[in-house]
Amino acid sequence: MSGYIITYFPLRGRAEAIRLLLADQGAEWKEEVVSEKKWKGGEVDLKKTTVFGQLPQFQDGDFVLYQSNAILRYLGQKYGLYGSNGKEAALIDMVNDGVEDLRHKYEGLVFRREPDPQKYIEELPNHLGPFERLLSQNSKGSVFIAGRKISYADFSLLHVLQNHLNLAPDCLKSFPLLSAYVERLTSRPKLKVYLESEARINRPIMPKD
Numbered sequence: 001m002s003g004y005i006i007t008y009f010p011l012r013g014r015a016e017a018i019r020l021l022l023a024d025q026g027a028e029w030k031e032e033v034v035s036e037k038k039w040k041g042g043e044v045d046l047k048k049t050t051v052f053g054q055l056p057q058f059q060d061g062d063f064v065l066y067q068s069n070a071i072l073r074y075l076g077q078k079y080g081l082y083g084s085n086g087k088e089a090a091l092i093d094m095v096n097d098g099v100e101d102l103r104h105k106y107e108g109l110v111f112r113r114e115p116d117p118q119k120y121i122e123e124l125p126n127h128l129g130p131f132e133r134l135l136s137q138n139s140k141g142s143v144f145i146a147g148r149k150i151s152y153a154d155f156s157l158l159h160v161l162q163n164h165l166n167l168a169p170d171c172l173k174s175f176p177l178l179s180a181y182v183e184r185l186t187s188r189p190k191l192k193v194y195l196e197s198e199a200r201i202n203r204p205i206m207p208k209d
C-alpha cells in the first residue's frame with residue numbers, strides 16, 4: 001500500500017510533476033485539496049504547520065516532505081528514476097535545475113506578467129533550445145532527457161513543456177525532438193490514462209486571477 005498523500009491547492013502547479021511520476025509508475029495517491037481562499041484567509045492553520053509556509057506537502061506513510069523538487073528526487077530514488085550511476089544522477093539533477101529555471105520564468109509571466117506575454121513567447125525558443133540540444137546528445141533524442149531510462153527529470157520537463165504548449169501551442173514547432181519527446185512520454189500507457197482522467201482535465205494549470 002503506497003499510502004501517498006499530496007496536499008496542495010486545487011491546481012496542477014508545483015504538484016503536477018509529482019502526479020505525472022506517480023501515475024506513470026502505477027502508484028496511487030490521495031489528494032488533500034486546500035482552497036486558496038481558506039489557506040490565505042487563515043481559517044486553516046495548515047500554513048503554520050508547514051516547514052516553509054508553502055505547499056505541496058507530500059506524505060509517504062508518516063514521512064512528510066516539502067519542496068516539489070525534493071519530493072521528485074525522493075520518488076526518483078524510490079522508483080529507480082535517478083539514472084544508473086553518479087554521473088547520470090548528476091546530469092538528471094542538472095536538467096531538473098534547468099527546468100526549475102524555466103518554471104520560474106513561466107511563473108513570473110503568469111503571476112507577475114513579467115515580461116509581457118508577447119515578449120515571453122518571442123524569447124521562449126532561447127529557453128527551449130537547451131532541452132532540444134540535450135535530447136540530441138542523448139541517443140539522438142530517441143529516448144529520455146538524460147541517461148538510458150526515464151528519470152524524475154522527465155516528468156518535471158514534461159510538465160513545464162505542457163504548460164508552455166497550453167500558453168503557446170506552436171512553441172515546439174521548431175523543436176522536432178522535443179515534440180516527439182512529448183508525444184512519446186504522453187503515450188506511455190499509465191501516464192496516458194492519467195492525462196485523460198477527469199481529475200487531471202478538471203484541475204486548472206494555475207490559479208484564476
Ligand SMILES: N[C@@H](CCC(=O)N[C@@H](CSC(=S)NCCc1ccccc1)C(=O)NCC(=O)O)C(=O)O
Nearest residue numbers: 009013014036053054055056066067068069111207
Ligand atoms: N520551492 C517550493 C515552492 C512552493 C510554492 O511556491 N508554493 C506555493 C503554491 S505553488 C504556486 S503555483 N504558487 C504561485 C501561485 C499560488 C499562490 C498561492 C496559492 C496557490 C497558488 C504556495 O504554497 N503558496 C502559498 C503561500 O506561499 O502562502 C516548491 O517547489 O515546492
